[in-house]
Amino acid sequence: MRSAALGVGCILAIGSGAVIAEVASHATGPQTARQGAPPAAAVCQGCHGANGEGNPAAKIPRLAGQAADYLEKQLRDYAAGARSNEVMQNFAKPLSDADRGAVAAYFASLEAPYAKVEPTATDAQLARGHQLARQGSEAQRVQACNNCHGPDGSGVPHSAPYLAGQSAAYLAAELQWWRQDVRKNDAGKLMSSVAQRLTDQDVAAISAYYESLGAAQGTVSN
Amino acid sequence: MAQKLKEVDVVIIGVGMVGSIVAKELAAAGYKVVGLERGEARFTVPEFQGPAIHDELRFDIRKALMQDNTREPVTFRNHGSETALPVRRWESFLPGTGLGGSMVHWNGQTYRFQANDFELATRTRERYGKDFLDADVTVQDWGVTYAELEPYYDRFEYLLGTSGKAGNIKGTIQPGGDPHESPRSREYPTPPQKEHFQGAMFRKAAIGLGYHPFPQPSSNLSQPYTNPEGVKLNACVFCGFCERYACEHYAKSVPQTVILPVLLANPNFELHTGCQVQRINLDSTKKKATGVTYIDRAGREFEQPASLVITSSFALNNVRMLLLSGIGKPYSPASATGVVGRNYAYQTMSSVASFFDQDVFINPFMASGASGTLINDFAGDNFDHSGLGFIGGAFIGAVNTNGRPIQYHPVPPGTPAWGKGWKEAVVKHYNHTVMFSLHGSSVSTRQNYLDLDPTYRDAWGQPLLRMTFDFPQNDLKMAAYVTAKGVEIGKAMGAKQVAGAPRKGPYTTTVYQTTHNTGGTVMGNDPHTSVVNRYLQSWDVSNVFVIGASAYPQNASWNPTDTLGALTYWAIDALKNKYLKNPGHLVAA
Numbered sequence: 138m139r140s141a142a143l144g145v146g147c148i149l150a151i152g153s154g155a156v157i158a159e160v161a162s163h164a165t166g167p168q169t170a171r172q173g174a175p176p177a178a179a180v181c182q183g184c185h186g187a188n189g190e191g192n193p194a195a196k197i198p199r200l201a202g203q204a205a206d207y208l209e210k211q212l213r214d215y216a217a218g219a220r221s222n223e224v225m226q227n228f229a230k231p232l233s234d235a236d237r238g239a240v241a242a243y244f245a246s247l248e249a250p251y252a253k254v255e256p257t258a259t260d261a262q263l264a265r266g267h268q269l270a271r272q273g274s275e276a277q278r279v280q281a282c283n284n285c286h287g288p289d290g291s292g293v294p295h296s297a298p299y300l301a302g303q304s305a306a307y308l309a310a311e312l313q314w315w316r317q318d319v320r321k322n323d324a325g326k327l328m329s330s331v332a333q334r335l336t337d338q339d340v341a342a343i344s345a346y347y348e349s350l351g352a353a354q355g356t357v358s359n
Numbered sequence: 360m361a362q363k364l365k366e367v368d369v370v371i372i373g374v375g376m377v378g379s380i381v382a383k384e385l386a387a388a389g390y391k392v393v394g395l396e397r398g399e400a401r402f403t404v405p406e407f408q409g410p411a412i413h414d415e416l417r418f419d420i421r422k423a424l425m426q427d428n429t430r431e432p433v434t435f436r437n438h439g440s441e442t443a444l445p446v447r448r449w450e451s452f453l454p455g456t457g458l459g460g461s462m463v464h465w466n467g468q469t470y471r472f473q474a475n476d477f478e479l480a481t482r483t484r485e486r487y488g489k490d491f492l493d494a495d496v497t498v499q500d501w502g503v504t505y506a507e508l509e510p511y512y513d514r515f516e517y518l519l520g521t522s523g524k525a526g527n528i529k530g531t532i533q534p535g536g537d538p539h540e541s542p543r544s545r546e547y548p549t550p551p552q553k554e555h556f557q558g559a560m561f562r563k564a565a566i567g568l569g570y571h572p573f574p575q576p577s578s579n580l581s582q583p584y585t586n587p588e589g590v591k592l593n594a595c596v597f598c599g600f601c602e603r604y605a606c607e608h609y610a611k612s613v614p615q616t617v618i619l620p621v622l623l624a625n626p627n628f629e630l631h632t633g634c635q636v637q638r639i640n641l642d643s644t645k646k647k648a649t650g651v652t653y654i655d656r657a658g659r660e661f662e663q664p665a666s667l668v669i670t671s672s673f674a675l676n677n678v679r680m681l682l683l684s685g686i687g688k689p690y691s692p693a694s695a696t697g698v699v700g701r702n703y704a705y706q707t708m709s710s711v712a713s714f715f716d717q718d719v720f721i722n723p724f725m726a727s728g729a730s731g732t733l734i735n736d737f738a739g740d741n742f743d744h745s746g747l748g749f750i751g752g753a754f755i756g757a758v759n760t761n762g763r764p765i766q767y768h769p770v771p772p773g774t775p776a777w778g779k780g781w782k783e784a785v786v787k788h789y790n791h792t793v794m795f796s797l798h799g800s801s802v803s804t805r806q807n808y809l810d811l812d813p814t815y816r817d818a819w820g821q822p823l824l825r826m827t828f829d830f831p832q833n834d835l836k837m838a839a840y841v842t843a844k845g846v847e848i849g850k851a852m853g854a855k856q857v858a859g860a861p862r863k864g865p866y867t868t869t870v871y872q873t874t875h876n877t878g879g880t881v882m883g884n885d886p887h888t889s890v891v892n893r894y895l896q897s898w899d900v901s902n903v904f905v906i907g908a909s910a911y912p913q914n915a916s917w918n919p920t921d922t923l924g925a926l927t928y929w930a931i932d933a934l935k936n937k938y939l940k941n942p943g944h945l946v947a948a
Contacts, residue, residue, distance in 0.1 A: 275404035278591060278620075284409040284607045285596065325594025327608075330583045 175239035177232055188249035193304035193348070201249035204294045208241035211322075220322040251302045251351035258305075258345030262338075266346020269339060277334045282343065285327070290347050302351020308344035316340075361652055361660040367391040367629075370651050370665035372636045372680060373672035375460015376920070377906045377927045379614040379622055380518075381669055383588075384931045386627035390939070393663055395634040395653055398457030403615055407463075407605035415765040418603050424464045426454045426673070430818035433675060437829040437865050439692055439806065445815050445823065451868040452705075452876055453603065454673040458632060459614040461673055461874060462920065466602040466728025466760055467578035467611050469521045470917035471512050471925075474505035474541040475740045479913065482740065483750055492750065493833050495804040497702055498913045502884040502893035505541050508925045511932070513544050515924030519612035520584035520592055523547035523576030537573040539735040552581045552595065557721050557793040558732035561757035564851035570734040575758055576921075577729030578612035588621045599761035601728030611728070631655075635819055639668050639684040639903060648686075648903050654819055666942070667902050667934075674909040678703075678809045678879035679824040687880075687890050687899050690808050692827075698890045699880060700809035703826065704914040706875040707799035707834040709753065709861045711845035712769050713854035715791045722790065724762030731758030731796075737841045738916035739800065749836040751800030752916050755845045759794045769794055772858050793852065795845050799838055799862070801877070801914040804831045809879045830864045838862040875919050877911040882926075884946070892946040894933035895926065901944045906930050 174182075182189075184197050191199035200208060214220035215229035216237075229237070258266075268274070270290060273281040283290060285297040292299030300308065314320035315332035323329075335343070368390040371378045378394055386392045401407070417423045426449075434443035455461030475482050480499045483491060492498070525546045526536025551574035554562070558574075565572040579595035586592070595610040609616050622628055633656035640649045640662065650664035670680050681687050681699050690701035715721070733756025735741055744750055761767055769792040770784040812825040830838075842861035849857035862872075883889030886898040895910055897903040906927055908919045915922075937945055 272408055273404040275402045278403070278609055280404065280593075280607050280609060281408045288410065325581070325596070326583050327594055327596065330591075330593045 175236065175243055177236040177240045178243050180228060181240060181244070185244075186249065189244045189247045190249035190252055191304055191307070193252050193306055196304060196306040196310050198307045199249070199252070199303055199351075200244040201247040203245060203298055204292055205238075205241040205245035206295055207292075207298045208244055209237050212237040212241065214322040221319055252304075256349065258342070258349065262342040263346050263349060265339065265342035266344070266349075269335075269343050270346055274334075277339075279331055279334045282331075289350055300347040300350075303347055305344040305348035308347055309340050312340045312344065361662040363662045363664065366650070366664035366666070367393050368665065369393070369667045369669060370395065370663050372639075372651060372668070372670045373397070373460060373676065374458055374614075374630060375455070375671065375673070376462040376614055377671035377923065378460070378669070379618050380924070380927050381671060381906065381931055381934075382628055383618050383622040383625070384935065386622065386625040388935055388939075389627065391627055393629045393631065393665070395636055395651065395663070396458050396630065396632045397635050398632065400458045400630065400632045401463070401605075401615075402458075402619075403605070403607065403609055407607045407615075409607050412604055412607050413598075413600050415763055418464075419763065419766045422449050422453060422603070424455050424457065424603065424605065425449050426456045432815075432817075432823060434812040434815050434823050434825045435868050436825070436827055439827055443812060443815075443825045443827070446868050448869075450870055451866075451872050452874040453871075454675060454874065454876075458630070459619070462613045463605045463615070464601075464603050465578075465611075465613070465920060466918075468729040468758075468918040469516065469519060469523070469576045469578045469921045470754075471540065471543070472505070472915045472917060472922050473539070473739050473741075476915040477501040477503060477505050477508070479750075486740070487744060487750075491744075492802075493831065495806060495831065496750075496833055497803045497805055498750070499702075499803075499881075499883060499888055501912055502882055502889065503926075503929065508922075508929055509542070509544060511925040511928035512921060514928050515921065517548050518586050518588065518617050518924070519578045520548045520580050520586055520617075521576055521578050521612070521921075522549040522552050522581035524551050524574050526573060535573065537735050538571050539738070539741045547576065548586075549581050549584055551575075552577045552579065552727055552730040553597075554732055555597075555722070555726055555730055557723070557757040557759065558730070560793065560852050561795075561848065562732045564848050564853075565732075565734050568848060568851055570736045570848075572732050572734050575729045575731040575733055575756065577727060579606070579727040579729055580610055580612070586617055588618055590617055590620055592616050595727045595730075597725050597727050597730065599724045599726045599763060602760055634661075636680065637683070637819060637821060639670070639680065639686060639900075641685065641900065645685065646900060648900050667904070667939075669904045669906060671906045674876045674879065674907045675809065675824055675826075677905050677907040677909040679811070681880060681890065681897075681905065682811050682824070683821055686897055686903060689810055692806055692808055695805055698886075698888065701888075701890075702803035702878040702881045702912050703807050703809045703828060703876070704801040704803045704878045704911065705828065705866075706873045706914055707751075707753070707801050707830065707838050707862050708872045709797035709799060709838045709842045709845070709859070711755075711795040711797065711842060711849050711860070712771070712858045713793045713795070713849035713852055714769075714771055714788055714856040714858070715793070715854055717787075717791055719791055721793055722762070723759055723767060723792070723794075726760055726762070728760045729758070731756050731760075733758055735916075737844050747836070747840060749833045749840070751802060751834065751837050753797040753799035753837070753841040754916055755795055755797050755841060755848065757793055758796045762789070771856055793849070793854070795849065797838070797841050797845050798873075798916060798918070799834065799841060800916045802831050802833045803878055803881075803913040807831070829866050830862065835862065835864060875908070875914060877908045877914040877919060880905045880907070880909040881912040882910040883912060886948045892944075894937070894945045895930040896933075896938070896945050898948055902942060904930060904934065
């Protein structure tokens with residue numbers, strides 16, 4: 138699963154290498170979303186979409202409206218290797234702290250329609266996802282995802298990213314990485330503690346459920 | 360008429376922390392154990408999940424996790440000359456109910472008492488002379504020593520996974536820990552929780568004054584942990600909803616997260632919830648218990664015969680159970696005779712509020728119930744009391760547990776109690792104030808005690824427990840002394856204004872203080888001054904064990920739970936290795 142995601146990313150990374158170098162050398166200090174897209178955002182938009190809507194099929198996450206401090210931390214962690222992904226490391230490393238802040242603030246400010254996804258999950262899967270999201274599982278000693286990720290996975294600023302409307306393929310891949318301790322850039326190993334108690338079926342169900350919440354909100358216009 | 364059930368080996372009254380641990384050990388040893396719990400069964404999922412578990416109105420104000428005092432209150436008076444009235448709304452102390460007991464809503468503060476505490480009467484006489492104590496003070500030795508309890512403290516802390524830093528391992532002082540602590544055999548199971556900003560401010564100021572700050576030992580865990588029972592816990596997320604709430608993250612050590620999964624999987628154990636035990640039944644000699652009588656949710660009465668009865672309820676309810684059952688002689692303050700209900704003690708809580716400028720951001724909401732920093736320099740007998748006129752002390756710490764908006768609103772003295780002025784002050788100070796807790800000891804006295812109320816009865820027609828309590832002069836003097844020390848620390852932190860609030864009498868049940876009610880079935884080596892022997896076995900009825908903070912002859916400067924966990928394992932050892940092999944009195948009267 139992981140190698141597939143990297144494969145897609147690698148092609149894009151090779152294609153954009155020159156762009157990164159250019160962006161890095163033209164970095165002009167802190168910019169806010171209000172001033173429009175910071176130069177460094179252009180390279181992100183290449184994969185994550187002009188409005189940060191993501192590319193579900195390629196497991197590329199949606200960034201639009203995600204909490205700025207979460208996005209900034211991920212960029213920092215990619216750059217430092219605390220979140221492991223060669224493609225993103227290549228993009229994040231050349232950015233200055235100010236660039237990372239500006240890019241994060243920019244995508245946090247965006248609204249984007251939810252990508253149209255052909256629903257493949259069964260009703261039973263969505264029901265299981267709903268149960269894990271809102272209630273958890275005593276038998277597995279897994280608490281409700283929404284405890285930290287907010288009502289209906291809408292996110293809690295300064296604390297946990299939104300999950301609602303995020304690509305199921307991306308969420309499932311990340312959960313597997315938390316589970317395998319490949320991703321471990323959170324506090325207190327919280328995500329790996331939870332993910333390691335989920336079954337493969339649970340991972341598929343919870344990912345499909347949160348993706349479906351975006352569709353339920355319909356398209357959001359800018 | 361009561362329906363008589365099949366006899367079992369052990370019946371346990373109250374399935375909280377103590378009941379769960381005792382039941383687990385005895386069921387694992389092959390005994391048939393029935394646990395009777397007054398409240399409901401409840402688990403992390405689904406009962407403790409968000410967002411409902413963070414409902415301040417329901418849990419803070421309406422006390423949803425507490426003993427139902429529309430059916431079973433206690434009555435209270437300050438002095439024997441007054442008429443006690445029922446406490447219809449819990450405030451001062453908050454006894455829990457339901458599976459997991461009061462521990463479900465604890466803060467996770469996991470301190471040991473010091474060696475001195477267990478021999479308080481002897482050590483006080485040795486150090487300060489025999490006439491040092493006020494005439495009304497009835498403190499006494501526990502009949503068990505710290506050295507004897509140390510392995511059991513260790514076992515309990517490893518069950519919980521407690522996060523902390525040792526200060527003294529086998530006599531060697533450890534940097535970063537509490538140098539005053541009595542020796543422990545090894546380091547805490549997990550490292551301390553992260554220090555919050557106010558803790559760092561406190562630490563710096565305390566070091567500057569020559570004190571010895573250390574991280575609060577916390578059973579809201581700093582990292583994932585698998586305990587010796589094989590049960591896994593998660594790391595705490597610092598949400599600030601510990602005390603009065605249950606934890607939704609499997610991060611706070613409570614029966615549900617440390618032992619119930621193992622207990623409930625054992626077919627030797629049966630849990631019955633919604634069962635209100637009316638009394639422990641005795642045979643015609645009154646020297647042997649035959650079991651218990653209880654009433655279930657539907658109002659049906661049952662008799663559960665058992666060879667061994669363990670009462671492991673909240674401290675106050677242990678006392679009441681013995682009084683209702685006619686086990687042990689009730690205490691009479693007039694003659695100072697009798698033992699059941701004697702030496703009721705509490706905890707003498709003071710506070711210091713330090714108000715800072717608007718550019719100092721405290722963020723009090725980022726906390727766990729035990730993520731603070733504190734000193735023990737003025738706790739217990741860690742300082743010279745000569746000429747002070749009191750014994751005991753308090754830990755002083757920036758140990759604030761939350762910034763919950765309905766309950767937490769520190770304002771300087773002189774602020775209006777309501778209206779525009781109050782609202783403005785709350786807004787101004789909410790994020791710029793550090794609250795110290797001064798967690799003080801409590802001596803037992805001749806006049807403070809528990810008995811059955813002559814007038815008021817519970818929903819089942821049984822007399823309520825009556826509490827007669829006011830703060831002893833000893834403890835008021837102690838509170839004034841330690842509060843002055845706390846104020847000095849607040850000033851050293853650079854606060855603009857520091858307000859000390861030493862605890863003052865009279866005691867009132869209408870203001871929250873702490874749920875550390877102790878005594879009433881105290882342990883000891885003399886049956887004239889104790890209800891149970893050093894193994895927590897009734898002096899009068901040898902097949903009844905009374906395990907709870909009701910066994911404390913007086914209360915020390917720290918939260919009582921760790922010591923109760925140690926006593927529980929200590930008693931279990933005596934049960935398994937002595938009593939159950941050869942039932943009878945473990946100590947000759």
